[in-house]
Amino acid sequence: MQRINYPQPKEWDEILKRPTQTVSDIEAIVYSIFKEVEADGDTVIKKYTTQFDKVTLDSLVVSESEIEQASNSVSDALKQAINLAKSNIEKFHAAQKTSKVAVETLPGVECWQEKRPIQKVGLYIPGGTAPLFSTILMLAIPAKLAGCKEIVLCSPPDKNGEINSAILYAAQICGVTQIFKVGGIQAIAGMTFGTESIPKVYKIFGPGNQYVTVAKQLATKYNVAIDMPAGPSELLVAADDTANPAFVASDLLSQAEHGVDSQVILVSTSEKLIEAIGTEIENQIQQLPRKDIARKSIGNSRLILVKDDKEAMALINEYGPEHFIVCVENENFYLENIQNAGSVFIGNYTPESAGDYASGTNHTLPTNGYAKQYSGVNLDSFMKSMTFQKISEKGIKGIGTAIELMAEAEGLQAHKNAVTLRLKSLK
Amino acid sequence: MQRINYPQPKEWDEILKRPTQTVSDIEAIVYSIFKEVEADGDTVIKKYTTQFDKVTLDSLVVSESEIEQASNSVSDALKQAINLAKSNIEKFHAAQKTSKVAVETLPGVECWQEKRPIQKVGLYIPGGTAPLFSTILMLAIPAKLAGCKEIVLCSPPDKNGEINSAILYAAQICGVTQIFKVGGIQAIAGMTFGTESIPKVYKIFGPGNQYVTVAKQLATKYNVAIDMPAGPSELLVAADDTANPAFVASDLLSQAEHGVDSQVILVSTSEKLIEAIGTEIENQIQQLPRKDIARKSIGNSRLILVKDDKEAMALINEYGPEHFIVCVENENFYLENIQNAGSVFIGNYTPESAGDYASGTNHTLPTNGYAKQYSGVNLDSFMKSMTFQKISEKGIKGIGTAIELMAEAEGLQAHKNAVTLRLKSLK
Numbered sequence: 001m002q003r004i005n006y007p008q009p010k011e012w013d014e015i016l017k018r019p020t021q022t023v024s025d026i027e028a029i030v031y032s033i034f035k036e037v038e039a040d041g042d043t044v045i046k047k048y049t050t051q052f053d054k055v056t057l058d059s060l061v062v063s064e065s066e067i068e069q070a071s072n073s074v075s076d077a078l079k080q081a082i083n084l085a086k087s088n089i090e091k092f093h094a095a096q097k098t099s100k101v102a103v104e105t106l107p108g109v110e111c112w113q114e115k116r117p118i119q120k121v122g123l124y125i126p127g128g129t130a131p132l133f134s135t136i137l138m139l140a141i142p143a144k145l146a147g148c149k150e151i152v153l154c155s156p157p158d159k160n161g162e163i164n165s166a167i168l169y170a171a172q173i174c175g176v177t178q179i180f181k182v183g184g185i186q187a188i189a190g191m192t193f194g195t196e197s198i199p200k201v202y203k204i205f206g207p208g209n210q211y212v213t214v215a216k217q218l219a220t221k222y223n224v225a226i227d228m229p230a231g232p233s234e235l236l237v238a239a240d241d242t243a244n245p246a247f248v249a250s251d252l253l254s255q256a257e258h259g260v261d262s263q264v265i266l267v268s269t270s271e272k273l274i275e276a277i278g279t280e281i282e283n284q285i286q287q288l289p290r291k292d293i294a295r296k297s298i299g300n301s302r303l304i305l306v307k308d309d310k311e312a313m314a315l316i317n318e319y320g321p322e323h324f325i326v327c328v329e330n331e332n333f334y335l336e337n338i339q340n341a342g343s344v345f346i347g348n349y350t351p352e353s354a355g356d357y358a359s360g361t362n363h364t365l366p367t368n369g370y371a372k373q374y375s376g377v378n379l380d381s382f383m384k385s386m387t388f389q390k391i392s393e394k395g396i397k398g399i400g401t402a403i404e405l406m407a408e409a410e411g412l413q414a415h416k417n418a419v420t421l422r423l424k425s426l427k
Numbered sequence: 428m429q430r431i432n433y434p435q436p437k438e439w440d441e442i443l444k445r446p447t448q449t450v451s452d453i454e455a456i457v458y459s460i461f462k463e464v465e466a467d468g469d470t471v472i473k474k475y476t477t478q479f480d481k482v483t484l485d486s487l488v489v490s491e492s493e494i495e496q497a498s499n500s501v502s503d504a505l506k507q508a509i510n511l512a513k514s515n516i517e518k519f520h521a522a523q524k525t526s527k528v529a530v531e532t533l534p535g536v537e538c539w540q541e542k543r544p545i546q547k548v549g550l551y552i553p554g555g556t557a558p559l560f561s562t563i564l565m566l567a568i569p570a571k572l573a574g575c576k577e578i579v580l581c582s583p584p585d586k587n588g589e590i591n592s593a594i595l596y597a598a599q600i601c602g603v604t605q606i607f608k609v610g611g612i613q614a615i616a617g618m619t620f621g622t623e624s625i626p627k628v629y630k631i632f633g634p635g636n637q638y639v640t641v642a643k644q645l646a647t648k649y650n651v652a653i654d655m656p657a658g659p660s661e662l663l664v665a666a667d668d669t670a671n672p673a674f675v676a677s678d679l680l681s682q683a684e685h686g687v688d689s690q691v692i693l694v695s696t697s698e699k700l701i702e703a704i705g706t707e708i709e710n711q712i713q714q715l716p717r718k719d720i721a722r723k724s725i726g727n728s729r730l731i732l733v734k735d736d737k738e739a740m741a742l743i744n745e746y747g748p749e750h751f752i753v754c755v756e757n758e759n760f761y762l763e764n765i766q767n768a769g770s771v772f773i774g775n776y777t778p779e780s781a782g783d784y785a786s787g788t789n790h791t792l793p794t795n796g797y798a799k800q801y802s803g804v805n806l807d808s809f810m811k812s813m814t815f816q817k818i819s820e821k822g823i824k825g826i827g828t829a830i831e832l833m834a835e836a837e838g839l840q841a842h843k844n845a846v847t848l849r850l851k852s853l854k
Contacts, residue, residue, distance in 0.1 A: 081829035088532035105515035105787035250845040351845035360532035402508035418677040418778035
């Protein structure tokens with residue numbers, strides 16, 4: 001890891017640069033698969049499943065009996081763990097329900113705001129080495145709590161045409177309504193346009209490689225919303241001498257094992273701690289099965305020594321980390337002043353992996369500095385707010401003249417006329 | 428207006444089609460202006476201001492004295508109207524504040540969600556024939572209430588290098604922090620990259636022509652968020668014989684005068700009402716200064732006769748109107764079952780123009796069917812939610828094993844290790 005001592009604010013931009021991917025070269029292939037899926041639906045999806053996933057499927061749909069079988073093959077211990085996580089995630093997301101906001105802004109002018117579920121949502125879960133069943137909990141639980149009618153899941157099949165058992169188990173207990181064996185670009189295209197098997201959805205959620213990321217971006221051009229723009233995962237730890245160096249090192253490594261483009265940053269006022277953590281990382285990394293990945297992403301990473309908490313905070317807000325661990329004496333200062341972070345983990349006994357799996361918070365979070373303007377996935381991500389107004393005769397008399405004047409000043413005579421007609425009828 | 432009687436569900440797609448614009452041909456010019464602004468900042472912005480706005484400016488900044496002068500030139504009557512609207516909009520948006528959501532998901536596992544303001548936001552207000560000062564109220568008021576630190580406004584100068592007085596007045600009273608005489612693509616590019624004069628912002632709000640729309644889309648590729656994808660404005664009215672045909676006609680026309688691509692739709696179970704409204708539209712349209720625009724957009728529009736309320740509701744939810752007026756006896760049925768609409772106007776005395784200006788609800792709403800998945804602008808549009816968790820020694824003992832099991836099942840050993848180390852230390 002690079003060590004940087006007392007950087008000047010003008011150097012921050014360079015120091016805080018994220019490892020970026022160039023995606024323009026894959027836009028063309030994504031676009032062409034979209035066009036094919038739009039035209040020929042399932043046939044094309046099956047063609048690409050054969051090509052990319054090396055399996056030929058008769059049906060894209062996961063059957064009831066496949067789900068049952070999968071469920072039976074998950075160990076009881078893992079089921080219990082998943083159920084505990086589910087219960088915590090449910091509690092935290094259910095608490096996010098907001099009630100109707102109603103205000104009589106003037107006598108006879110009643111306004112209110114209500115949230116209603118997005119009726120059709122699509123969840124994408126990647127395949128590959130790590131079966132991310134935890135992401136199903138993070139997406140399907142709030143979708144179900146929000147009241148989404150159709151919760152569609154797509155995940156690529158393995159070479160035997162199957163989806164990981166834990167994924168199917170999690171999908172079933174969380175209320176996913178339909179599961180399809182479809183991955184990658186063709187899955188996103190399928191949920192964007194709808195096919196003979198796959199329903200068209202209104203919003204697509206979930207992680208994926210850069211093909212999936214570009215496909216989700218493209219989907220937004222076809223009237224589909226997405227959870228948020230994606231980027232490589234990242235963690236920033238602020239720690240001082242009250243932090244346990246071994247714990248901090250284990251957190252930095254747990255982020256680093258995600259992928260070679262993950263980024264981890266330590267910001268500290270203590271040279272001694274930085275030294276100790278550097279040593280701990282070297283010790284712990286040896287034991288990791290994914291040490292090659294971790295070592296590469298540690299190469300993208302930085303140990304930054306700063307002069308005080310205030311400077312640390314300014315630098316952290318400039319970065320806007322996805323995950324932010326705070327392990328310092330002056331904890332409240334950091335909690336009050338953090339403006340830009342996805343999820344915050346406080347103290348020596350709150351590892352990032354707690355939030356990744358089971359504390360109850362969501363792990364689908366803004367990366368790439370997007371914490372400056374995007375929320376992580378939460379209950380509201382599956383709803384939209386609508387406003388209502390009901391104006392009485394008294395009410396229109398109270399605000400009518402103001403509307404007429406403003407409409408006239410904007411040169412919109414018909415807007416004025418809609419009020420004038422009503423006011424006249426009440427004279 | 429086209430009349431359509433008892434359409435079959437399979438015809439709805441065709442009937443509910445929106446007038447669309449093709450924008451791919453202007454993407455290239457937008458991209459090239461972005462690249463120029465990124466490289467040369469103010470110099471390029473001034474060049475394009477000369478080219479597009481036909482005025483050469485020494486400074487892009489609106490000065491204190493210009494604001495003061497503008498404020499003096501707005502009539503007291505209009506000021507009063509604006510202040511009334513401001514007060515209502517403030518009341519309704521202030522009521523949308525949510526408090527911290529805190530849950531102890533398990534003993535020792537505290538999770539909470541807090542919303543924090545987006546620190547830097549940019550508002551775009553078009554110039555042209557209608558000076559949309561009302562949109563400043565709709566954007567700057569919630570931005571200020573949310574606590575955004577920098578609220579930047581860009582609006583194109585007229586040929587004398589000035590911005591409409593009502594726009595400057597509204598900006599001043601609503602807490603805009605800086606105002607720039609910059610319009611179109613160059614304004615969006617300026618707020619995306621930052622220039623010598625214009626600050627870089629994190630999220631851009633506001634309407635605009637198709638150049639501005641494409642520029643906002645492009646901004647999202649440079650880590651800037653936008654309020655929502657834009658499309659032509661639209662209104663759907665559901666009415667029966669309890670509705671006043673003259674009022675309904677005036678509402679349809681107030682929407683139609685916005686632009687030639689606006690769309691208005693009437694859905695009714697009453698042939699008699701449809702007849703009466705058709706006649707009223709013909710009468711009222713004659714008197715409108717913007718009758719040429721209104722007549723063209725009325726050409727895109729439809730009067731649809733349906734067999735009952737249930738079918739009306741299904742069709743309306745399929746369309747997802749930006750503005751939805753409900754003027755029917757069976758009002759509660761419509762209010763309970765509407766799933767997809769931006770803002771809803773109820774009864775004979777609630778014209779759409781009330782919400783456009785002064786009732787208190789926001790007029791920046793999802794068009795083009797986006798009401799299916801997007802909220803209109805509201806207080807939360809200027810904030811993002813962050814989550815926090817603090818786990819005690821007792822807490823990590825309670826959820827540690829579940830995390831270890833799940834991390835292992837996902838093949839993420841370092842995630843497991845971060846917990847194992849902590850559990851070991853507590854033995």
